[in-house]
Amino acid sequence: MLVSALPIPFRNSCPILPLTCVEVDYQIGTTVLLEALSFTLSAGGPTVILGPNGAGKTLALKLCHGLINPTRGTLRWSDAAHDMPGRQAMVFQRPVMLRRSVAANIEYGLAVHKVPAPQRAERVKTMLELTGLVALAGRSARVLSSGEQQRLALARAWAMQPEVLFLDEPTANLDPAATSAVEELIIAIAATGTKVVLSTHDLQQARRFAAQILFLHRGRLLESSAADDFFKQPRSAAATAFLRGELWW
Amino acid sequence: MNEFADAAVLASKLVLHADATLLEIVRRSLEVSLAAVGCASVLGLSAGALLAVTRFPGRKLCIILTNALMGLPPVVVGLLVYLSLSRTGPFGGWGLLFTPTAMVIAQIVLITPIICALSRQTLEDLWLEYAEQLRSLRVTAFGSLRTLLWEARYSLLTAILAGFGRAIAEVGAVLIVGGNIAHVTRVMTTTIALETSRGDLALALALGFILITIAMLVNGTTFVLRELADCDAR
Numbered sequence: 001m002l003v004s005a006l007p008i009p010f011r012n013s014c015p016i017l018p019l020t021c022v023e024v025d026y027q028i029g030t031t032v033l034l035e036a037l038s039f040t041l042s043a044g045g046p047t048v049i050l051g052p053n054g055a056g057k058t059l060a061l062k063l064c065h066g067l068i069n070p071t072r073g074t075l076r077w078s079d080a081a082h083d084m085p086g087r088q089a090m091v092f093q094r095p096v097m098l099r100r101s102v103a104a105n106i107e108y109g110l111a112v113h114k115v116p117a118p119q120r121a122e123r124v125k126t127m128l129e130l131t132g133l134v135a136l137a138g139r140s141a142r143v144l145s146s147g148e149q150q151r152l153a154l155a156r157a158w159a160m161q162p163e164v165l166f167l168d169e170p171t172a173n174l175d176p177a178a179t180s181a182v183e184e185l186i187i188a189i190a191a192t193g194t195k196v197v198l199s200t201h202d203l204q205q206a207r208r209f210a211a212q213i214l215f216l217h218r219g220r221l222l223e224s225s226a227a228d229d230f231f232k233q234p235r236s237a238a239a240t241a242f243l244r245g246e247l248w249w
Numbered sequence: 250m251n252e253f254a255d256a257a258v259l260a261s262k263l264v265l266h267a268d269a270t271l272l273e274i275v276r277r278s279l280e281v282s283l284a285a286v287g288c289a290s291v292l293g294l295s296a297g298a299l300l301a302v303t304r305f306p307g308r309k310l311c312i313i314l315t316n317a318l319m320g321l322p323p324v325v326v327g328l329l330v331y332l333s334l335s336r337t338g339p340f341g342g343w344g345l346l347f348t349p350t351a352m353v354i355a356q357i358v359l360i361t362p363i364i365c366a367l368s369r370q371t372l373e374d375l376w377l378e379y380a381e382q383l384r385s386l387r388v389t390a391f392g393s394l395r396t397l398l399w400e401a402r403y404s405l406l407t408a409i410l411a412g413f414g415r416a417i418a419e420v421g422a423v424l425i426v427g428g429n430i431a432h433v434t435r436v437m438t439t440t441i442a443l444e445t446s447r448g449d450l451a452l453a454l455a456l457g458f459i460l461i462t463i464a465m466l467v468n469g470t471t472f473v474l475r476e477l478a479d480c481d482a483r
């Protein structure tokens with residue numbers, strides 16, 4: 001299957017984006033893990049959350065996706081019905097596989113999303129082809145290698161055709177060939193009008209598809225700018241150092 | 250030695266000829282324990298699931314309590330149920346003492362904590378792993394629970410079997426509340442306990458044989474279920 005030929009999903013007339021975050025804090029106990037985050041995610045090319053280990057990328061994604069709640073500040077989607085199944089999806093850094101087959105894992109999300117059974121099989125098949133998992137369809141999902149699991153998690157999330165897709169280091173466990181296959185898939189997904197929000201600490205990857213960069217460092221958002229501007233002329237010292245490969249956590 | 254050999258011969262004849270008295274006792278045993286397991290499963294699994302996925306003040310205490318109740322001595326359970334069902338007790342009006350229903354109640358009290366504690370452990374581990382993913386998929390609370398129960402099905406069946414094994418083999422509770430009345434509340438364990446002293450070794454031995462077979466079946470099934478669960482979790 002040609003990745004470039006992804007079907008354009010049906011879209012709700014009332015879009016979920018933009019997402020506006022204003023002065024958002026997240027703290028556990030007395031430790032402030034994210035501080036005063038203000039940014040906007042709008043429709044368009046992928047947003048890349050960039051930053052070293054422990055910068056708060058995963059927490060920021062979970063915050064946007066609604067898995068954790070801000071302890072201060074506001075986070076507002078354009079559509080109040082943003083929490084309906086299938087409107088937004090996330091692929092975790094460590095994928096969680098249900099105790100069933102690869103195909104059944106994809107189908108589970110579709111069933112939750114109330115996709116009628118006949119269409120489900122069709123979509124599962126497409127997703128398996130797109131992520132190169134056809135040969136593993138019947139295998140127990142939990143025996144897959146971590147790279148295969150990451151691809152399965154991507155297939156499961158994308159099968160629901162969400163308007164926003166959060167990806168937490170989607171290629172961290174992948175070999176070079178799989179990395180470029182998944183990156184190609186992500187680009188194709190973005191081209192269908194799905195907003196991709198992705199975290200990475202891989203500069204080259206960020207360069208390859210970012211339209212917008214959010215640069216996080218120690219829980220603070222140091223930059224929020226168009227990718228071109230960021231790579232040409234970072235404004236913060238930390239980002240400059242990070243681009244040179246000299247930033248330590 | 251001779252006495253034992255005679256009894257063994259007689260016992261095997263009872264089993265082989267499907268002796269009516271024997272069958273009646275075995276059937277009552279199974280009826281009582283299966284009824285108890287049915288009710289205890291509903292109660293224990295619900296309570297276990299609740300303790301696994303909810304957070305409320307006093308939850309830790311509940312968990313400690315159910316774990317402690319797992320080891321309740323059957324005679325004590327029998328005594329407590331006896332006191333509640335006896336004519337002067339709070340539920341004396343129901344007139345349940347020395348009926349099979351009383352025995353079912355006693356066994357429910359005995360094994361609900363077992364099923365609850367074991368299923369809570371299983372479901373809580375699974376919930377820890379799944380909660381975020383299910384929330385991300387926007388699965389409803391009810392849907393999450395259904396998924397959880399399904400994913401844990403083999404381990405939960407193991408918990409239920411553990412309850413059944415305990416119920417079918419215990420003697421203290423059913424003896425006290427049932428009274429071992431012939432044709433009414435006689436079950437395998439009470440018959441073995443009392444007939445041995447009264448000299449009917451053949452019947453006791455035959456029942457012992459059947460009880461061991463059931464216990465082995467339960468253990469065998471548990472083993473298979475564990476394998477299946479491991480297979481699933483891998």
Ligand SMILES: Nc1ncnc2c1ncn2[C@@H]1O[C@H](COP(=O)(O)OP(=O)(O)OP(=O)(O)O)[C@@H](O)[C@H]1O
Pocket residue numbers: 028033051052053054055056057058059060093201
């Ligand atoms: N539940 C928690 N309790 C305490 N600290 C936490 C918790 N979750 C995250 N943290 C801390 O918050 C910081 C940010 O974590 P986060 O997982 O968002 O980092 P990250 O940018 O995704 O890093 P990585 O590149 O390694 O994935 C880390 O220092 C981490 O230790």
Ligand SMILES: [Mg+2]
Pocket residue numbers: 057058059093168
């Ligand atoms: Mg992370």
